[in-house]
Amino acid sequence: MKIKCLNPIARVGLDQLDAGYEIAEELDQADAVLVRSAAMHDLKLPEDLLAVARAGAGVNNIPLDACAEKGVVVFNTPGANANGVKELVLAGMLLAARDIAGGMNWVKENSGDENISKAMEKAKKNFAGTEIQGKKLGVIGLGAIGVLVANAATSLGMDVYGCDPYLNVEHALSLSRHVHLVKDPSEIYQNCNYITIHVPLTEGTRKMVNQEALAQMKGAVLLNFARDLLVDEEALEEAIVSGSVRRYVTDFPNPRTAAMEGVIAMPHLGASTEESEDNCAVMAVRELKDYLENGNIENSVNFPSCSLGGLRKAARITVLHRNMPNVISSFTSLCGQAGVNIADMISKSRGEYAYAMFDLDTEPPVGFLTRAQALEGVLRVRILQ
Numbered sequence: 036m037k038i039k040c041l042n043p044i045a046r047v048g049l050d051q052l053d054a055g056y057e058i059a060e061e062l063d064q065a066d067a068v069l070v071r072s073a074a075m076h077d078l079k080l081p082e083d084l085l086a087v088a089r090a091g092a093g094v095n096n097i098p099l100d101a102c103a104e105k106g107v108v109v110f111n112t113p114g115a116n117a118n119g120v121k122e123l124v125l126a127g128m129l130l131a132a133r134d135i136a137g138g139m140n141w142v143k144e145n146s147g148d149e150n151i152s153k154a155m156e157k158a159k160k161n162f163a164g165t166e167i168q169g170k171k172l173g174v175i176g177l178g179a180i181g182v183l184v185a186n187a188a189t190s191l192g193m194d195v196y197g198c199d200p201y202l203n204v205e206h207a208l209s210l211s212r213h214v215h216l217v218k219d220p221s222e223i224y225q226n227c228n229y230i231t232i233h234v235p236l237t238e239g240t241r242k243m244v245n246q247e248a249l250a251q252m253k254g255a256v257l258l259n260f261a262r263d264l265l266v267d268e269e270a271l272e273e274a275i276v277s278g279s280v281r282r283y284v285t286d287f288p289n290p291r292t293a294a295m296e297g298v299i300a301m302p303h304l305g306a307s308t309e310e311s312e313d314n315c316a317v318m319a320v321r322e323l324k325d326y327l328e329n330g331n332i333e334n335s336v337n338f339p340s341c342s343l344g345g346l347r348k349a350a351r352i353t354v355l356h357r358n359m360p361n362v363i364s365s366f367t368s369l370c371g372q373a374g375v376n377i378a379d380m381i382s383k384s385r386g387e388y389a390y391a392m393f394d395l396d397t398e399p400p401v402g403f404l405t406r407a408q409a410l411e412g413v414l415r416v417r418i419l420q
């Protein structure tokens with residue numbers, strides 16, 4: 036199997052690619068891709084590509100539907116970099132609360148002054164700020180990162196409000212009982228001193244922090260460690276001028292926000308820690324290997340989770356297909372006609388797409404793959420032995 040890395044991937048992950056794997060020089064040779072933030076929308080994907088693993092959470096750089104149509108399974112690594120981002124969000128709040136950066140610049144600028152120790156006692160009033168303890172924090176999106184930020188902020192004495200209409204059970208169970216859940220994000224926009232967004236960028240969330248949302252804020256600090264396009268930047272500029280937003284702290288500057296007054300920007304550093312990079316690489320490689328070797332899918336963002344464990348029978352056939360009637364029945368009929376017995380099977384669906392795995396008592400006959408691949412609704416068939 037050839038794996039193409041479109042971005043640098045941590046060594047500890049690549050070290051798991053043992054005998055049977057090699058790193059591809061070119062994308063067109065690849066059976067699978069490992070990627071971080073590289074934009075894949077305009078890449079020509081090889082016909083034989085089986086999988087893409089995003090060493091990270093956000094998948095807006097990957098054409099998910101186009102991949103599904105070609106029978107390419109896309110994975111991500113949920114939660115693997117969440118702590119790295121949480122810690123930077125806390126730093127972002129503190130950088131907005133006190134002029135730490137201004138103060139540090141002052142020290143550098145005055146480093147030649149022999150009397151700096153005296154001068155700073157006069158100058159420091161220019162960099163004074165406020166504390167975050169007792170302030171209201173609103174967290175929009177209570178997933179892997181949002182929950183960690185909310186819980187950490189309660190420990191720092193903040194009064195925390197969270198909003199997530201799709202909150203899942205796992206995240207609900209790990210959320211501190213001190214966090215107040217609200218249904219309407221307007222409650223957060225209107226009442227919170229700090230507002231942090233932790234939702235994925237999708238067509239539904241693009242510019243979710245719009246003019247209407249920004250106008251409700253009352254001198255809030257808005258933190259965006261998720262994606263730049265979640266915020267309407269034209270409206271943001273007006274909100275900063277009018278004072279409804281006091282500071283915009285972002286990990287996703289672009290030519291517009293990088294130059295904007297009132298913005299504290301970092302160069303996409305949220306997941307740039309040794310620990311997050313290692314966690315993501317290890318999880319991404321593990322997911323790829325389990326799919327390539329056993330056909331099992333875990334943490335895919337365009338196909339359902341589905342597993343039959345390790346390969347123990349004569350052969351395993353996996354079928355990525357459209358979620359429509361008769362695909363499974365036409366496949367099992369084909370098995371019957373070919374005289375192969377299905378020892379075990381599993382089938383799962385997710386939206387428009389579905390996946391089925393069949394363990395067989397005997398190897399399928401020559402020509403079976405071509406016939407299965409030609410069935411209506413089938414996107415890709417693999418035979419694993």
Ligand SMILES: NC(=O)c1ccc[n+]([C@@H]2O[C@H](COP(=O)([O-])OP(=O)(O)OC[C@H]3O[C@@H](n4cnc5c(N)ncnc54)[C@H](O)[C@@H]3O)[C@@H](O)[C@H]2O)c1
Pocket residue numbers: 091092093094113114116117120175176177178179180181198199200201202203206233234235236240243260261262286303304305306307
């Ligand atoms: N700065 C970085 O380096 C960095 C690192 C990791 C992730 N991210 C970004 O942060 C995002 C979130 O990451 P995560 O690991 O917490 O993902 P996650 O999938 O665990 O959590 C996302 C949460 O957003 C919620 N959500 C979706 N739409 C919503 C809406 N309209 N309103 C409120 N909640 C909504 C979901 O229900 C989910 O709970 C990623 O998609 C990515 O874009 C950035």
Ligand SMILES: O=C(O)CC[C@@H](O)C(=O)O
Pocket residue numbers: 071072090091092093094116303306307
């Ligand atoms: O790979 C990175 O450094 C950033 C990843 C981050 O944006 C994510 O969505 O997980």
